[in-house]
Amino acid sequence: MTAQTVAAARSPVPDAERSSWVTSPLFLKIAAGIVLLLIWEGVVRAFAPGYVAKPSGIVRVFAAVISDRQFLSAAGQTLSAVLIGLLISIVFGTAVGFAMGRINVVERGLRYYVNSLFATPMIAILPLVTLWFGYNADARLAVVVFAAFFSISTNACDGARSVPLEYLEVAQSFRARPFQTLFDIIFPSSLPYLLAGLRLAAGRALVGAVVAEFFVSIPGLGYYILYNSRTFKHNEAFIAVIVLVAVGVSFEALINWLTRRYLPWARRD
Amino acid sequence: MSGAGKRFSKLQVFSDVELEVGEREVLAIIGPSGCGKTTLLRCMNGLIPLTEGEITMEGEAITSPREGVAMVFQHFGLFPWKTVFNNVAYGLKLAGATRAQIDEKIPEYIKLVGLSGFEHYYPYQISGGMQQRCGLARALAVEPRVLLMDEPFGAVDAQTREILQFEMLRIWESRPTTMVFVTHAIDEAVLMGDRVLVLKGRPSTVHEIVEVDLPRPRNRATLLLPRFAELREHVWNTLMADARQAELEVIR
Ligand SMILES: Nc1ncnc2c1ncn2[C@@H]1O[C@H](COP(=O)(O)OP(=O)(O)O)[C@@H](O)[C@H]1O
Numbered sequence: 340m341t342a343q344t345v346a347a348a349r350s351p352v353p354d355a356e357r358s359s360w361v362t363s364p365l366f367l368k369i370a371a372g373i374v375l376l377l378i379w380e381g382v383v384r385a386f387a388p389g390y391v392a393k394p395s396g397i398v399r400v401f402a403a404v405i406s407d408r409q410f411l412s413a414a415g416q417t418l419s420a421v422l423i424g425l426l427i428s429i430v431f432g433t434a435v436g437f438a439m440g441r442i443n444v445v446e447r448g449l450r451y452y453v454n455s456l457f458a459t460p461m462i463a464i465l466p467l468v469t470l471w472f473g474y475n476a477d478a479r480l481a482v483v484v485f486a487a488f489f490s491i492s493t494n495a496c497d498g499a500r501s502v503p504l505e506y507l508e509v510a511q512s513f514r515a516r517p518f519q520t521l522f523d524i525i526f527p528s529s530l531p532y533l534l535a536g537l538r539l540a541a542g543r544a545l546v547g548a549v550v551a552e553f554f555v556s557i558p559g560l561g562y563y564i565l566y567n568s569r570t571f572k573h574n575e576a577f578i579a580v581i582v583l584v585a586v587g588v589s590f591e592a593l594i595n596w597l598t599r600r601y602l603p604w605a606r607r608d
Numbered sequence: 609m610s611g612a613g614k615r616f617s618k619l620q621v622f623s624d625v626e627l628e629v630g631e632r633e634v635l636a637i638i639g640p641s642g643c644g645k646t647t648l649l650r651c652m653n654g655l656i657p658l659t660e661g662e663i664t665m666e667g668e669a670i671t672s673p674r675e676g677v678a679m680v681f682q683h684f685g686l687f688p689w690k691t692v693f694n695n696v697a698y699g700l701k702l703a704g705a706t707r708a709q710i711d712e713k714i715p716e717y718i719k720l721v722g723l724s725g726f727e728h729y730y731p732y733q734i735s736g737g738m739q740q741r742c743g744l745a746r747a748l749a750v751e752p753r754v755l756l757m758d759e760p761f762g763a764v765d766a767q768t769r770e771i772l773q774f775e776m777l778r779i780w781e782s783r784p785t786t787m788v789f790v791t792h793a794i795d796e797a798v799l800m801g802d803r804v805l806v807l808k809g810r811p812s813t814v815h816e817i818v819e820v821d822l823p824r825p826r827n828r829a830t831l832l833l834p835r836f837a838e839l840r841e842h843v844w845n846t847l848m849a850d851a852r853q854a855e856l857e858v859i860r
């Protein structure tokens with residue numbers, strides 16, 4: 340112990356380094372989080388009625404909600420609608436986007452419609468969707484697809500159009516057939532664009548699912564939030580919000596990880 | 609190739625190009641930048657059509673890329689998402705080779721161009737010289753009877769370029785093919801070619817074809833032969849008249 344003290348004294352740590360844990364990003368993050376939670380707790384306790392969500396209340400009901408069958412089934416329904424909607428959008432959005440990106444006639448024909456639909460607020464079409472699909476899970480799926488499809492097709496189109504001519508020349512020179520060029524060159528070359536589109540689409544899909552549940556009143560996290568808010572169970576409602584945030588953030592992290600792991604070449608330009 | 613010409617809308621790139629390349633002959637084509645060397649090679653490969661005349665190979669007119677011809681590109685044309693191995697295998701795979709054939713042949717070509725140990729690297733992880741070795745291996749792997757080389761070493765630094773030139777000579781000696789070697793470097797043209805074709809004029813035409821009577825195999829010692837210097841000088845003079853004029857035009 341003495342030896343350690345002596346060693347420490349002999350190699351004095353510079354001031355900047357000694358205080359570095361205070362300025363380290365992790366510490367700042369945690370500290371800011373704690374401060375925000377404390378302010379929230381304090382403000383709610385001081386000014387708001389008892390049913391308003393506050394950190395201590397959320398912690399209290401957390402375990403019960405997370406293991407509640409109704410909550411789990413709601414989460415499962417919302418997330419599976421989002422995943423299925425994303426899959427549909429990826430498959431068809433990519434196909435439509437590639438066709439637009441590589442075939443001029445298709446692009447000229449569809450450009451205005453796709454751009455307009457991309458810019459259409461999905462909430463605006465909700466009443467129509469419920470008329471077409473009924474007040475059921477199909478309407479939610481339709482909204483999710485509507486929300487996700489166009490960001491994927493737009494990005495797929497950009498990706499397909501920005502395939503360098505050199506690559507296509509090489510493919511042609513080695514006598515690639517059109518579908519080989521599609522899978523060997525256009526698809527991988529567009530991958531960075533597709534992932535960017537997917538990142539955008541995932542966020543929009545999540546919003547679409549929740550909004551559809553608000554409107555259509557079908558079981559899911561969005562409806563869970565709505566129902567619990569109306570019955571003054573704000574802590575419970577807030578846990579559903581946390582789950583939605585966690586899903587959004589995880590998806591983002593997953594895409595970043597995929598990009599780093601499988602597209603190291605795409606980060607260079 | 610006879611009476612060949614190519615025009616892009618208003619721009620007549622070359623016209624009345626007459627040339628013939630014999631089996632296992634190396635024809636070097638030299639000309640200033642922008643004179644249409646790449647365009648000519650693209651036409652020979654069948655990537656783009658001629659606007660006049662025709663190009664035939666083994667008695668058949670070339671209208672689209674055909675089997676037995678492979679091109680090495682000025683821009684390398686490697687796919688950044690494929691490893692060296694998969695880039696080299698690309699042409700062979702398209703030619704319908706099985707997995708077993710690929711696994712057997714590709715390492716052989718990777719070794720031939722001196723890329724052993726780099727099979728799993730991506731193009732961005734290797735130098736320009738190594739990237740072009742990869743492009744060369746990809747072309748060689750389909751075992752072409754005709755190799756079209758478009759300024760293959762134009763985008764690498766001078767030192768690497770010299771190394772690659774001698775590597776290329778070594779590889780050609782080990783498996784001689786008919787080769788059209790486009791370059792804008794005089795040394796390279798004389799070193800590589802059995803004949804050097806000088807493209808000149810506007811639109812470009814065949815200005816002169818110089819016989820290169822240097823012995824093979826050629827190597828570094830070839831550069832020291834008095835005959836090499838003579839030929840080099842000759843091609844230089846032929847080209848320079850043109851370059852002077854071009855420079856004057858720029859000034860005016
Ligand atoms: N696809 C194209 N469309 C129109 N002009 C072209 C095209 N490709 C090349 N050119 C023109 O043809 C000329 C010859 O180009 P190129 O064959 O690349 O020359 P080089 O390879 O000898 O440098 C240049 O003036 C270039 O601008």
Ligand SMILES: [Mg+2]
Nearest residue numbers: 645646682759
């Ligand atoms: Mg060129």
